[in-house]
Amino acid sequence: MDIxxxxxxxxxxxxxxxxxHNLAFQHSExxxxxxxxxxxxxxxxxxxxLCLEQGIDPDLARSxxxxxxxxxxxxxxxxxxxxSCLLVPVAEPGSNGQRGQLLRxxxxxETMPALGKYRFTEEGVFVLITPYDxxxxxxxxxxxxxxxxxxxxxxxxxxxxxxxxxxxASEIRSSAPAAEVA
Amino acid sequence: MDIxxxxxxxxxxxxxxxxxHNLAFQHSExxxxxxxxxxxxxxxxxxxxLCLEQGIDPDLARSxxxxxxxxxxxxxxxxxxxxSCLLVPVAEPGSNGQRGQLLRxxxxxETMPALGKYRFTEEGVFVLITPYDxxxxxxxxxxxxxxxxxxxxxxxxxxxxxxxxxxxASEIRSSAPAAEVA
Numbered sequence: 001m002d003i004x005x006x007x008x009x010x011x012x013x014x015x016x017x018x019x020x021h022n023l024a025f026q027h028s029e030x031x032x033x034x035x036x037x038x039x040x041x042x043x044x045x046x047x048x049x050l051c052l053e054q055g056i057d058p059d060l061a062r063s064x065x066x067x068x069x070x071x072x073x074x075x076x077x078x079x080x081x082x083x084s085c086l087l088v089p090v091a092e093p094g095s096n097g098q099r100g101q102l103l104r105x106x107x108x109x110e111t112m113p114a115l116g117k118y119r120f121t122e123e124g125v126f127v128l129i130t131p132y133d134x135x136x137x138x139x140x141x142x143x144x145x146x147x148x149x150x151x152x153x154x155x156x157x158x159x160x161x162x163x164x165x166x167x168x169a170s171e172i173r174s175s176a177p178a179a180e181v182a
Numbered sequence: 183m184d185i186x187x188x189x190x191x192x193x194x195x196x197x198x199x200x201x202x203h204n205l206a207f208q209h210s211e212x213x214x215x216x217x218x219x220x221x222x223x224x225x226x227x228x229x230x231x232l233c234l235e236q237g238i239d240p241d242l243a244r245s246x247x248x249x250x251x252x253x254x255x256x257x258x259x260x261x262x263x264x265x266s267c268l269l270v271p272v273a274e275p276g277s278n279g280q281r282g283q284l285l286r287x288x289x290x291x292e293t294m295p296a297l298g299k300y301r302f303t304e305e306g307v308f309v310l311i312t313p314y315d316x317x318x319x320x321x322x323x324x325x326x327x328x329x330x331x332x333x334x335x336x337x338x339x340x341x342x343x344x345x346x347x348x349x350x351a352s353e354i355r356s357s358a359p360a361a362e363v364a
Binding site: 015032121144148152161162163166168170 | 197199201203205208209210212214303304305326327330332334336343344345348350352354
């Protein structure tokens with residue numbers, strides 16, 4: 001698996017069912033959401049700008065994409081969380097797209113730009129580690145079938161010792177990428 | 183990671199919080215349970231018997247263990263599921279405990295003995311695939327910290343194409359193995 005293939009397989013609309021585990025209290029929250037992932041041209045000005053903000057050569061951007069989500073939690077029927085961000089993978093030279101950096105215009109855990117490191121395991125699992133000020137997020141994404149994606153996320157304390165929350169999402173494709181539909 | 187180390191780290195009592203995702207209906211069930219994992223002597227008659235039933239040389243058994251669980255589902259307050267089984271890893275000769283078979287006196291998905299295949303990924307994730315009559319179970323277990331175990335399970339249709347259910351468990355150690363407590 002390489003980053004170009006991984007992004008290509010991820011394009012489209014997904015219905016996501018996520019269970020968030022609070023580890024200290026051992027209770028959980030269910031979130032249902034819709035996630036749209038669409039390709040962005042590497043020459044898009046927003047891609048260039050995000051690269052330059054992080055001091056990265058825009059020519060190194062690979063398969064940038066846009067992600068938008070809209071979700072409902074079982075904790076509060078009225079709470080609908082939604083958002084979107086631009087994601088720009090930057091492959092490490094010589095790695096054949098096996099590892100590199102991921103620039104994000106807005107992080108999950110904090111509402112500011114994030115810079116994570118990704119790699120693929122021998123089994124094709126995408127592993128992303130994103131450091132934040134007081135914590136780090138560790139995500140693992142893999143395909144069960146071409147139309148089923150799994151995502152396990154953990155938030156670790158910044159000393160790397162404790163895991164505060166963990167979540168598991170099953171994501172089922174509900175429509176093909178826009179380019180294929182058209 | 184090898185099977186002896188993995189079993190050793192798993193010994194003790196764990197509080198498990200599991201989210202079962204039904205993928206067709208996208209609803210989920212929460213199960214809280216207590217899991218006790220204890221070492222069994224390789225020379226125990228039950229180990230020998232389970233090996234012989236599966237046509238395996240009992241001398242190949244490594245780190246056999248006993249597992250007992252007692253759980254409550256959020257679907258039915260009165261439903262308490264409990265059970266126990268004996269598990270016997272059989273290392274593949276020459277694999278340094280990196281892969282082999284796992285004999286189980288009783289499977290999760292069906293109440294009959296099961297014979298699965300295990301291996302460890304380069305990251306130390308224990309992967310177990312157990313074929314049943316009309317389905318196969320795929321489990322991945324790894325440690326977030328020495329006292330935190332994660333387990334992702336999937337049930338695939340026997341043709342390997344569809345995934346019917348997926349579950350995620352966070353398991354937190356609540357006491358050390360009996361031998362260390364004493």
